[in-house]
Structures are given as structure tokens and as C-alpha cells.
Amino acid sequence: EAPLMRILDAHRTYKVRKRGTFNTYRNVQAVRGVTFDILPRENFGIVGESGCGKSTLTRLLAWLETPDRGDIQLAGTSLAALSRRSLLDKRSEFQLLLQDPYNALPPRTTVGRMIEEGLRLRGGLSRRELRERVVAAMREVGLAPALYDQLPNALSTGERQRISIARALILSPKLLILDETLSALDQGEQAKLIDLFSQLQEKNDLTYVFISHDLAMVRKVCTRIAVMYLGEMVEIADNHDLFFDPQHPYTKALLSAAPTLEDKPFDPGDYLLEGEPPSPIDIPPGCSFASRCPQAFGRCRAETPRLREHKPGRFAACHLLDTEEVGEAAAA
Ligand code: SF4
Ligand code: MG
Numbered sequence: 001e002a003p004l005m006r007i008l009d010a011h012r013t014y015k016v017r018k019r020g021t022f023n024t025y026r027n028v029q030a031v032r033g034v035t036f037d038i039l040p041r042e043n044f045g046i047v048g049e050s051g052c053g054k055s056t057l058t059r060l061l062a063w064l065e066t067p068d069r070g071d072i073q074l075a076g077t078s079l080a081a082l083s084r085r086s087l088l089d090k091r092s093e094f095q096l097l098l099q100d101p102y103n104a105l106p107p108r109t110t111v112g113r114m115i116e117e118g119l120r121l122r123g124g125l126s127r128r129e130l131r132e133r134v135v136a137a138m139r140e141v142g143l144a145p146a147l148y149d150q151l152p153n154a155l156s157t158g159e160r161q162r163i164s165i166a167r168a169l170i171l172s173p174k175l176l177i178l179d180e181t182l183s184a185l186d187q188g189e190q191a192k193l194i195d196l197f198s199q200l201q202e203k204n205d206l207t208y209v210f211i212s213h214d215l216a217m218v219r220k221v222c223t224r225i226a227v228m229y230l231g232e233m234v235e236i237a238d239n240h241d242l243f244f245d246p247q248h249p250y251t252k253a254l255l256s257a258a259p260t261l262e263d264k265p266f267d268p269g270d271y272l273l274e275g276e277p278p279s280p281i282d283i284p285p286g287c288s289f290a291s292r293c294p295q296a297f298g299r300c301r302a303e304t305p306r307l308r309e310h311k312p313g314r315f316a317a318c319h320l321l322d323t324e325e326v327g328e329a330a331a332a
Pocket of ligand 1: 250288289291293295300305319320
């Protein structure tokens with residue numbers, strides 16, 4: 001099946017002013033050559049520590065920013081080739097859920113006004129039609145229509161999350177991008193939302209991208225998962241392969257360190273993750289994980305490993321996997 005979205009060698013660099021200077025700028029390389037497909041109706045997870053480029057990649061996926069190198073394609077059409085008008089039309093198919101719309105919108109906006117915003121801006125509907133669509137969306141996400149005229153300050157975190165889902169859903173998206181959406185919720189509320197996401201997926205043919213640092217949550221909901229480190233994807237695999245037979249030393253370290261992850265192949269301490277990642281302003285040559293990798297060897301500091309498919313559907317960027325392949329070939 002054709003991918004819903006293709007991300008091809010996407011790069012995104014920001015300029016930041018050097019501390020203590022007036023006009024000296026440095027480049028922060030937030031996303032560095034990321035390539036992957038999002039398949040229709042999958043639950044794609046993106047995990048990594050804070051500062052790994054997840055948030056920048058999130059904005060690229062929602063088309064709120066464009067890559068400064070590389071491309072994003074939709075059904076074979078390059079984002080760069082679209083006119084401004086069709087870009088705006090298409091963009092509403094990819095909805096980024098705000099973590100808390102209450103913080104992003106004027107404080108005296110009612111629940112109904114919040115949910116209708118995107119649809120109202122699109123134009124063409126009467127007040128009454130708008131209201132009907134909002135009430136339908138509220139029902140769909142399990143919000144009582146009686147909340148329509150309420151101000152959201154009295155609502156729970158779970159209810160506010162439902163408001164963001166309704167806000168997105170009302171625009172009939174194909175893809176919902178959820179940036180830490182489930183992280184702030186307690187277990188019960190999280191389970192209810194996961195249920196809701198799967199119902200909405202069935203009904204509306206939705207695809208999800210979950211961006212999170214929470215491995216236990218990602219394991220519960222995602223079918224395929226990518227691990228990011230310092231602006232790159234170091235591993236992509238199906239849920240089971242990633243959690244039971246990870247290939248990349250960084251993935252192994254992440255799983256080994258995850259406190260809330262039960263039934264995993266490593267104990268804490270099997271793979272220690274020490275130190276901090278290098279600064280995205282000053283990225284060393286070779287493998288970006290080399291400074292923390294317990295298995296680093298000579299080649300790692302000289303040559304950057306490429307993400308490649310070394311077993312069907314399993315991608316990783318690590319020289320060790322080449323070595324193993326050579327070993328297998330020799331043994332055969
Ligand atoms: Fe570690 Fe080398 Fe693999 Fe990088 S390429 S993850 S440093 S073994
Ligand atoms: Mg971030």
C-alpha cells in the first residue's frame with residue numbers, strides 16, 4: 001500500500017544567537033537527514049530523550065514548517081510543488097493536537113468556540129451548521145454537549161484533551177499527530193483515551209503519529225516505532241521487534257533504563273546510558289552516539305552509520321550490524 005506521507009532526507013536547522021554576543025549566530029541542527037514512511041492507518045511512534053529533535057520533526061510532519069533540505073511527499077506529490085492554496089487545504093489533513101488548547105487560546109474562549117475554530121476559519125457554514133458540527137464532534141469524543149458554553153478552566157486534563165481531539169477531528173483529518181498527548185494523564189484516563197483513539201481510527205480511517213518519551217505508552221499503542229537520537233533516526237522497527245529484539249545500542253540502553261517498562265529483554269544496568277548527548281550545535285563526526293556507546297570501536301568515530309534495512313522491516317544505523325552481517329556471511 002502506498003504511504004500516506006513520505007519523509008525523504010529531511011533536515012531542519014535553526015539559527016540561535018551565541019550567548020553573550022550581539023550578532024554571532026550558530027546553527028542548531030535539530031533534524032538531520034530523516035527518511036521514513038507513514039503508512040495508512042498505522043500507529044507510528046517516535047521516541048527519544050528531550051532535545052533529540054522530536055518537536056522539530058513534529059512541526060515538519062504537521063507542515064507547520066518546511067524542511068530546509070530534503071522533501072516531504074504526499075501521494076507522490078512534493079510539498080514544495082504545492083501552491084499556497086492547496087498547501088493550506090492539504091495541511092488540514094494533518095492535525096497536530098495541541099497539548100493544552102486552553103493555554104494556546106484566549107482565556108475567555110468557550111469550549112464550543114474552541115472546537116469550531118478551524119472550521120469557522122475555513123468559512124462557508126452558518127452559525128447553526130457550525131454548532132451542529134461542534135456538538136457532533138463533542139459526542140464523538142465523549143464530551144457532554146452541555147459543556148458547549150462552558151469556559152474550560154473548570155475542566156479536567158482528560159476533558160481538555162478531548163477538546164483538542166474534537167478541534168482536530170472537526171476538520172476531517174487523515175493523520176493526527178499527538179505530541180505527548182497521553183503523558184500528563186493518569187492510567188485510567190489514559191486507557192479511556194487509547195480506547196477512544198482506536199474507535200476513531202476504525203470509524204474515520206485515521207493514521208496516528210505518537211511522539212513521546214514514554215516507552216510504556218508507546219509500547220501499548222504503536223504498531224511501528226522510530227527511535228531518535230541527536231536529530232537522526234537510529235532505529236525503526238515493529239513494536240514486537242523493537243521491544244524484544246532491539247538492534248541499536250541506543251535503543252538497548254533506552255529500554256534497559258526505562259523504569260516503567262515491564263517484561264523487557266534487559267534489566268536496568270545491562271546497558272548503561274551515561275553522560276549527555278553532544279550539543280546539536282557541535283555534532284562530532286562519525287556516529288552521533290559514539291560518545292555514549294559502550295560498544296563503540298574505531299570506525300564509529302570516523303564514519304557515520306546510515307540507517308538501513310538489515311532485516312525485513314527492521315532499520316538501524318550502526319556499524320556493528322555490518323560487522324555481524326560479514327560474520328554471518330563468513331560462517332555460511
Ligand atoms: Fe555504537 Fe558504533 Fe554502533 Fe554508533 S556505530 S551505535 S558508536 S557501535
Ligand atoms: Mg523537544
